Amino acid sequence: MLQLQQLEAGYGATSVLKGISLEVKPGEIVALLGANGAGKSTTLMAISGLVPVRAGNIQFKGATLRGVAPAAIVSRGISHVPEGRRILPRLTVLENLALGAYLRDDRSEIQRDRERMYALFPILATRSRQLAGTLSGGEQQMLAIARGLMARPTLLLLDEPSLGLAPKLVLTIFETITRINREGVALLLVEQNAYLALQIAHRGYVLETGRIVLTDTAAALAQNPRVKAAYLGG
Numbered sequence: 001m002l003q004l005q006q007l008e009a010g011y012g013a014t015s016v017l018k019g020i021s022l023e024v025k026p027g028e029i030v031a032l033l034g035a036n037g038a039g040k041s042t043t044l045m046a047i048s049g050l051v052p053v054r055a056g057n058i059q060f061k062g063a064t065l066r067g068v069a070p071a072a073i074v075s076r077g078i079s080h081v082p083e084g085r086r087i088l089p090r091l092t093v094l095e096n097l098a099l100g101a102y103l104r105d106d107r108s109e110i111q112r113d114r115e116r117m118y119a120l121f122p123i124l125a126t127r128s129r130q131l132a133g134t135l136s137g138g139e140q141q142m143l144a145i146a147r148g149l150m151a152r153p154t155l156l157l158l159d160e161p162s163l164g165l166a167p168k169l170v171l172t173i174f175e176t177i178t179r180i181n182r183e184g185v186a187l188l189l190v191e192q193n194a195y196l197a198l199q200i201a202h203r204g205y206v207l208e209t210g211r212i213v214l215t216d217t218a219a220a221l222a223q224n225p226r227v228k229a230a231y232l233g234g
Contacts, residue, residue, distance in 0.1 A: 001023075001024050001025055001026045001028075001060065001061060001077075001154070001155060001186055002023060002024040002045070002058075002059070002060050002186075002188070002209060003021075003022075003023045003058070003059045004020055004022050004023070004047070004056070004057075004058055005021055005057045005058075005059070006020075006021055006055065006056035006057075007017045007019065007020050007021070007043075007053060007055070007056035007057070007058060008053070008054040008055035008056055009042060009043075009046040009050075009051050009052060009053045010014065010042070010051070010054065011042075011051065011147075014077075014115065015054060015210065016039045016042040016051075016210050017042055017043060017046065017210045018209075018210040018211050019055070019056065019211065020039070020043065020056075020207070020210070020211060020212050021056075021212065022043075022212060022215070023072070024186050024187075024188050024206050025186070026154075026186055027141060027181070027184065027186055028186050028202045028203065029177070029178075029181050029186070029187045029189060029200055029201045029202055029204070030186075030187070030189065030201060030202065030203050030204065031189050031190075031194075031197040031198060031201035031203075031204040031205070031218060031221075032034060032188060032189065032190045032193075032204070032205050032207060033194050033198075033204055033206045033207065033232075034196065034203070034206060034207035035038050035208070036165060037217075038207040038208055038210070039207055039209070039210045040159075040190040040207055041082075041083055041159055041160075041190060043190075044080060044082075044159050044188065044190060046058065046068055047065065047073075047078065047080075047157060047188075048055055048073055048078065048080040048157065049068055049069060049070040049072075049073045050080075050126055050182060052057070052083070052179075053063045053066050053067075053148075055102050058154075060073075060076060060077070060155070060203060061077070063076070070127055070200070071103065071108055071209065072184060074103060074151050074153075077152075077153050077154040078153055078154075078155045078156060078157065079100075079148035079149065079151045079153035079155075079156050080148065080156075080157040081145050081147075081148040081157065081158050081159060081161070082159050082160070082220070083142075083159040083160040083163065084160075084163070085140045085141055085143070085144040086144065087132045087133075087134060087135075087140050087143050087144055087147070088175055089131065089132050089134075090131060090132075090133060090134025091131070091132055092128065092129055092130060092131055092132065093127050093128045093129070093130055093135070093143055094114075094128045094129065095123075095132075096132050096143055096147050097114055097117060097143075097146060097150050097151060098110075098150075098152030099147065100146070100147035100149070100151055101113065101151060102152070103151065103152040106150070109175055110150070113149070113150055113152065114150070115149075116149075117121060117142075117146040117149060119178060120146065120149075120164075120179070120180075121142040121143075121145075121146055121176070122141070123139055123142065123176050124142060124143060127139065135172065137164050137165055137169075138165050138166070138169035138172070138173070139194055141161055141165060141169075141173060142173070142176075145158070145161070145173075145176070145177075145180075148159065149180070149185075149205055153185060154184075154185060154186060155185070155186045155187070155188065156185050156187045156188075157187075157188050158177065158178065158187055158188070158189045158190065158191075159190045160190055160191060160192055161173050161177070161189075161191065162174070162192065162193050162196070163176075169217055170193065170196065174196050174199075174212050176198055177189070177200060178200050181200075189201060194227070194231035194232055195222075195231075195232055197218075198218040198219075198221055198222040199218075199222075200218075201216055201218040202217070202218060203215070203216070204216065204218050204221045205214050206221070206226075206231075208225060214226065214227065
């Protein structure tokens with residue numbers, strides 16, 4: 001579904017990604033692990049067209065994404081739930097969800113998808129008229145994921161969904177991620193909690209200073225001494 005081929009990308013004169021290659025197959029959850037500053041968020045932003053690609057290529061369903069505008073990338077089936085949620089705080093929950101579907105004009109289907117989001121995250125149904133900025137951190141994360149799903153993606157880029165959340169809420173978010181995947185959405189997951197990420201992922205990659213240094217099944221990575229020492233507390 002998604003292929004990154006010797007991808008180089010960065011900001012200004014600085015190259016953050018130094019020739020990385022990875023893939024996501026239909027129906028997979030793929031975890032992207034690494035320390036802060038390794039290039040994980042930059043990878044997702046390059047896929048979304050938010051960071052310039054300097055070399056290499058990004059292919060999605062056989063077509064290149066290099067040079068494609070971010071809105072067009074969304075229309076091809078990729079949604080990005082960024083680190084820090086980035087919900088619009090002065091708009092209501094309902095308005096945030098509507099913006100997730102801004103490229104669509106099928107009103108009856110948008111309504112149906114909104115009801116699906118309320119079934120997936122029942123608390124959002126009770127907060128639909130509430131300003132998004134007044135939601136708790138966990139509720140904002142649910143809204144960010146729901147907003148991304150309103151575009152009807154076949155691939156969801158999910159950046160640090162557990163960041164700043166209480167442990168109980170983290171488990172709820174991860175259960176929802178697996179449910180989304182079972183419904184047919186592939187995911188490329190960046191997550192600080194490597195243990196949980198490898199519990200739900202099919203495969204994983206380890207990124208260090210802009211380079212892929214390990215790739216394997218999630219189960220194998222969870223048992224890898226290098227991964228255990230660096231990301232799983234030994």
